[in-house]
Amino acid sequence: MSEFALIEKYFKAGASAMVPVANPNAKDHLSVALGIGDDCALLTTSQDELMAISTDMLVEGRHFLPGVNPQWLGHKALAVNLSDLAAMGAQPLAFTLALALPASDPGWLENFSRGLFQLAKQFNCHLIGGDTTAGPLTISITIMGSVGNQQVLRREGAKLGDDIWVSGCVGDARLALGSLRQEWSISDLALAKVLPRMHLPTPRIALGLGLRSLASAAIDISDGLLGDLRHLLRASHVGAVIDVSALPISASLAQQPETIRWQCAAAGGDDYELCFTASPEKREQIEALSQKLSLPLTRIGFVSESAEAAIDLLDSQGQAIAASVTVNLLRSFDHFA
Ligand code: ADP
Ligand code: MG
Secondary structure, three states, rough: OHHHHHHHHHHHHHHHHHHHOOOOOOOOOOOEEEOOOEEEEEOOOOOOOEEEEEEEEEOOOOOOOOOOOOOHHHHHHHHHHHHHHHHHHOOEEEEEEEEEEEOOOOOHHHHHHHHHHHHHOOOOOOEEEEEEEOOOEEEEEEEEEEEEEOOOOOOOOOOOOOEEEEEEEOOHHHHHHHHHHEEEEEEOOHHHHHHHHHOOOOOHHHHHHOOOOOEEEEEEEOOHHHHHHHHHHHHHHOEEEEEHHOOOOOOOOOOOHHHHHHHHHHOOOOOOOEEEEHHHHHHHHHHHHHHHHHHEEEEOOOOOOOOOOOOEOOOOOOOOOOOHOOOOOOOOOOOOE
């Protein structure tokens, strides 16, 4: 059973039987406005404010290599959670930290907490509690942020003809991982450039806030661009046409053979960029936001009609790429596949 089928069958079905219908007029009590299925859940905290909440866990040997620099790990554990707030257009507020540690190693903890708090300070996000236990190294963070209910970004909302955009560049983290795992070999210089993209992702909070009035839908890219885009398309009941040659990639990735380039850019995980849709009327404003944030925002395609959230991939000549080539690119990372 896939990761997503498992969540659907054992947790979403039970949870949706309990979730009260969102009451936009609830003034004096908390209610659940959105449950399982988006980057964050949403609680109504006042007439027009929502609290966005998300949990992400990192497990040694699964999400990071044993022996990784603990300062990087502290950064990454919080960054991946901040990224889910960014995808909802939420302002970070606070987080809890649950830790399973094989040993209480002061040097390790010193460095881990340094990485964690450097990023927490940058986003004014407060550690408010957690839990600590002995066990195989696992870090689980639950993060909370706030967003107005008219401003929140969701996976649903993409409209036919909307542009599809992606921030920064994609594929570097996967290029680095593949090199460390000896799936391919890249130059020392290229590796030095892409390693920080794997270990120290930058959560796109300012972009999420800037997109509140511009994007029709958004998701963060944690499991691979096309697979994550597919989650957005499914939630919005639409499809997409994507120009593979328009995918923004670094110079290090551009030097690699085409198959590695595509695999990393289209299906590599751990990018923590935002993929979003917006009406073509918003292009100028989105380009202005890109300038303001000094962050490239690239149009990679458009929203099409499809009941199955189909993604059609085109090459640089605008020719359809055969399904036999694209089948592996469309599959996002699944822990149980
Ligand atoms: P993301 O990659 O944005 O962190 P995931 O792909 O991990 O999101 O999860 C998809 C959705 O399923 C999210 O809304 C998440 O909260 C929910 N989810 C994942 N695991 C569980 C679980 N064990 N119980 C309830 N909901 C879950
Ligand atoms: Mg996410």
